[in-house]
Amino acid sequence: MKAVHFGAGNIGRGFIGLLLSQAGYEVCFVDVNEELVSELKARGEYPVTLASEGQETTVVKGITALNSASEPEAAARAVAEADLVTTAVGVNILKFIAGTIAEGLKLRLQGESAPLHIIACENAIGGSTQLKERVYGKLDDETKQKADQRVAFPDAAVDRIVPLQQHEDRLKVVVEPFYEWAVDRSQMFEGYTPVEGIHYVDRLEPYIERKLFTVNTGHCSAAYVGFLKGYETIQDAMKDDEVAAHVRAVLEETGAALVHKHGFNSAEHGAYIDTILERFRNPALTDEVSRVGRSPIRKLSPGDRLVSPAMLAFESGLPYKSLAKSMAAALLFDVPEDPESVELQASVRDIGVSDTASQYTGMAGEHPIMGELMEQYEALKAETEAGRS
Template identity: 50%
Template sequence: MKQAIHFGAGNIGRGFIGELLVQSGYEVTFVDVNEELVETINAKKAYNIQIVGDEPQTIHVEHVKAINSNTNLEDLLAAIVHADIVTTAIGPNILKFIAPNIAKGLERRVKENTTPLNIIACENMVGGSTVLKNFVYEHLSGEAKPLVDKYIGFPDAAVDRIVPLQHNEEPLLVQVEPYCEWDVNRTQAKGEVPEIKGLTWVDNLQAYIERKLFTVNTGHASIAYLAYQKGIKDIYSAMQDPEIVAFVRKVWGETGSMLIEKYGFDPAAHQKYIETTEKRFANPHLSDEVTRVARGPKRKLGAKDRLVSPATQLIAQGKTPAALAKVIAAALHFDYEGDKEAVEVQAYVKEHGYEEALTHFTGIEKGSKLYDLVEAELKAYEK
């Protein structure tokens, strides 16, 4: 069988990437540092996925094993030498920690096996594989770098599947939604690109990254920040609130207008993508806590992230992002004490006020059109 290595044996690894690789004829070796999880995978050599929605189904996933990279490094390095594909789903902040071991494996591989290999970071971030590549290169010898350049690709990816927070009695069971999207940049790949079920090789990945980020992530955050202000606890309940649904449709109208003008997406096809996204959020089986979706306001208010970036681009197109301005103001008011970033933002607000916090966390210049729009929304909170 073809061999795949997947870093991260958590719910997204098992319930999304691992499943698609197995369905495409790969034996998947999960790499993780959770010894209990590794032992369970090796004991059962299989797990179940429940697709939750209108037509629920259970998928039995076989041909899986696992390696603890802390205790069985030699096994991991040998696996990298012979792998046909390497993927990750571990979280953007963990990429730097797996880079040294990947570098060790590649040092050995380029001496023993010059078959091209692609390493795809399937993370909820832009340019994840490139970020991982840069971390890996910090640990490569001068001798190995040109060979890694020649034979190892790090194609960036955009991934999308909701895997809700869950507590299952069956230890390896994962519940996921029916929808999934996995787009990978063909231009950064090495060798013949593999055909993998559910994976689309694209030439303009940025368009697909922004479509997902500014529809799914922007929409999810908008619902969460508005729902939090109304005291609604979960996303499914928020999607039963006509005011919130009408509002998020306005947000999607704004981001959709920007994306269609920028990338030439077909308007009817994009409207269908929006409708699919709305249906996903209204799936009662996937409901997530509002505070979990809203968490990390400091990051989400960043100039290149899901709220400020589309708003800035709309203004550059001569449009008015009124709905997005309202979400930015709501995000600055997210004061959930169980979230570290929310506490940090509120501490800054308390000391400096909302207007200074607006420029500090978003990079929006005082006196700009977007600043004025958000400032007006912030003032509405004072009434």
């Protein structure tokens, strides 16, 4: 069986590519990084090491790679011939790979072909649905009709911490032992071939929101508050009792909202929160605050990991104070190497923090969450300035 995976970065190699290979697929990575593609082609394998006490290493073999920029026809042909297509490129990059996938589907749908599932493994709600919209925007009506019958885009929820890393072997990846990959089987064709390692579910939204509002919300909360305290890694930040207490408080707020909305068992969700906090503390991982906190504008957007659970809590009559504090800390995330951080800080200087917060969160200035956010912002700013003096 052949799988085409878009995105040969650490997550692509250390999570999706690894699982697909272990499930028996020959994996073809598609990327635009020529050095990475060339090395994958030349070696046909790469090592993945678990960030655990035993540091177990698996060598992923039988893989190849294509550069969709310099080999567009070959990349499209690979899609046309694939048994499965997956992505891990970042939701903002889906628009750039849609053309290659569309060209592949045009070739595939010219004749008889088996049903194809295309799964976007991104940190976003409805990632595959978003990809489908991008791809369909590049197809004519006749091809769309054929695709409706033979191509499916099931949404997925993925969870595995893969930190920024540098190794002498540039193909090596270190990943945490924990992972979860859930796929909405209600969006798949009957008779699909299950992939070992994927958890197929009938309703995906609870899994997506549980992951996004616990792992991602907690992770960025640790990053933003940790940054203000001068920590360089999440692991160091989580050793600070104040940071750890804040992250737990955030996850108790999102947890209450999730239990209220989806009917999760409170005790089971509490145990899930404990597991997530231990993952953040994993001493075998070194995850930089600057990486986890990067792109604060995206993380502050209305449908993302901070505003969305805060709005859910507000609408459910539940607390959101700690979430507002994380938003406030995000507005103080000042990292010159991060373009979104630079844009955010420029906006604060130009139009003020209140208008900036409203602009990027989508919340009106008079909204109660905004009132709490501004109160937390002033407190954090004063505390940070006092710490520097």
